[in-house]
Amino acid sequence: xxxxxxxxxxxxxxxxxxxxxxxxxxxxxxxxxxxxxxxxxxxxxxxxxxxxxxxxxxxxxxxxxxxxxxxxxxxxxxxxxxxxxxxxxxxxxxxxxxxxxxxxxxxxxxxxxxxxxxxxxxxxxxxxxxxxxxxxxxxxxxxxxxxxxxxxxxxxxxxxxxxxxxxxxxxxxxxxxxxxxxxxxxxxxxxxxxxxxxxxxxxxxxxxxxxxxxxxxxxxxxxxxxxxxxxxxxxxxxxxxxxxxxxxxxxxxxxxxxxxxxxxxxxxxxxxxxxxxxxxxxxxxxxxxxxxxxxxxxxxxxxxxxxxxxxxxxxxxxxxxxxxxxxxxxxxxxxxxxxxxxxxxxxxxxxxxxxxxxxxxxxxxxxxxxxxxxxxxxxxxxxxxxxxxxxxxxxxxxxxxxxxxxxxxxxxxxxxxxxxxxxxxxxxxxxxxxxx
Numbered sequence: 258x259x260x261x262x263x264x265x266x267x268x269x270x271x272x273x274x275x276x277x278x279x280x281x282x283x284x285x286x287x288x289x290x291x292x293x294x295x296x297x298x299x300x301x302x303x304x305x306x307x308x309x310x311x312x313x314x315x316x317x318x319x320x321x322x323x324x325x326x327x328x329x330x331x332x333x334x335x336x337x338x339x340x341x342x343x344x345x346x347x348x349x350x351x352x353x354x355x356x357x358x359x360x361x362x363x364x365x366x367x368x369x370x371x372x373x374x375x376x377x378x379x380x381x382x383x384x385x386x387x388x389x390x391x392x393x394x395x396x397x398x399x400x401x402x403x404x405x406x407x408x409x410x411x412x413x414x415x416x417x418x419x420x421x422x423x424x425x426x427x428x429x430x431x432x433x434x435x436x437x438x439x440x441x442x443x444x445x446x447x448x449x450x451x452x453x454x455x456x457x458x459x460x461x462x463x464x465x466x467x468x469x470x471x472x473x474x475x476x477x478x479x480x481x482x483x484x485x486x487x488x489x490x491x492x493x494x495x496x497x498x499x500x501x502x503x504x505x506x507x508x509x510x511x512x513x514x515x516x517x518x519x520x521x522x523x524x525x526x527x528x529x530x531x532x533x534x535x536x537x538x539x540x541x542x543x544x545x546x547x548x549x550x551x552x553x554x555x556x557x558x559x560x561x562x563x564x565x566x567x568x569x570x571x572x573x574x575x576x577x578x579x580x581x582x583x584x585x586x587x588x589x590x591x592x593x594x595x596x597x598x599x600x601x602x603x604x605x606x607x608x609x610x611x612x613x614x615x616x617x618x619x620x621x622x623x624x625x626x627x628x629x630x631x632x633x634x635x636x637x638x639x640x641x642x643x644x645x646x647x648x649x650x651x652x653x654x655x656x657x658x659x660x661x662x663x664x665x666x667x668x669x670x671x672x673x674x675x676x677x678x679x680x681x682x683x684x685x686x687x688x689x690x691x692x693x
Contacts, residue, residue, distance in 0.1 A: 300342025416456025
């Protein structure tokens with residue numbers, strides 16, 4: 258049976274149209290960057306700061322896309338997963354994102370207990386793990402990671418800030434030399450708590466601060482009254498407490514009931530950065546507590562940051578409040594936003610322009626090339642990653658925390674002294690239920 262010339266022409270036009278449609282579809286797909294985004298959206302870590310980090314990350318993605326995407330051309334498509342505050346779920350979800358969703362870049366991770374095994378898993382597959390929130394130094398130390406990066410601070414820096422603050426203020430505020438300031442260190446016993454506690458201990462000893470008690474406990478412990486009893490016997494002036502929201506709440510409640518007294522309590526991010534939740538439970542009882550963490554960007558003086566970052570911070574804060582209906586914007590929002598913003602606006606454009614794509618090798622090389630001076634990010638610090646072959650390969654060498662203090666209904670930066678927004682209150686005022 259012969260085919261008419263008209264039918265052939267018609268079929269040719271249809272084939273051409275289909276080919277054109279397939280080409281446009283392929284082009285549209287090639288003009289996106291798919292990134293796996295993993296946070297604890299349920300379970301105890303969710304309220305401890307993971308959801309706030311996730312919101313910050315999404316704001317960064319939204320703002321990037323509103324400007325056309327990465328380099329103004331490539332829209333970012335987040336492929337989200339809930340690690341449910343469980344390490345095994347986090348591992349399974351990341352494996353799903355890599356093997357089934359075929360993503361090359363994983364962004365997020367709240368818990369250090371998840372970050373440690375995930376770093377090994379992702380490194381083995383030569384994919385990119387871009388950590389926004391988890392802080393344990395153990396994630397990187399002596400592991401020579403090449404595909405895992407963290408612009409965020411690490412736990413050793415908490416101990417350094419803790420000891421430096423006390424050394425600087427012991428004589429003026431407490432009326433004694435540092436060697437007379439008795440310190441107790443209590444912590445949840447996962448990689449986060451153990452890592453910060455080890456740093457607190459090392460830097461305190463180096464500064465000559467006597468440690469009268471150091472004790473870990475399970476974050477899921479149903480009772481911490483025995484720990485309160487040990488603290489009462491040790492009679493510390495200063496308590497460093499590293500924990501998540503549920504165990505912090507339990508400890509503070511039992512400490513109040515047991516009559517524990519001290520001159521100051523220092524948190525180390527995580528649950529102590531969730532002021533709205535602590536305030537809902539304890540009210541003014543937590544006033545004047547200190548907390549060491551990366552700074553919430555809105556507390557910095559924008560005039561000391563690179564041009565345009567002040568406006569960016571304002572946008573982040575406005576969108577966080579609109580998304581959560583919360584008045585407080587915790588440090589975790591800035592962590593999720595800042596680290597994701599660095600990835601989308603500094604690393605990926607360079608990967609495409611200099612190394613030809615968004616594949617793991619291109620992203621890895623671009624990350625090592627990034628050189629952001631101090632003041633060049635919304636959290637004040639710069640970015641330069643330690644290269645392979647160094648003890649903290651993949652960690653940002655320019656990150657730094659601050660010491661903050663709960664000043665009634667707001668937070669003030671009290672250290673480092675050159676950027677503080679308020680003189681520190683030390684010791685706790687006599688009106689505090691915990692005052693010694």
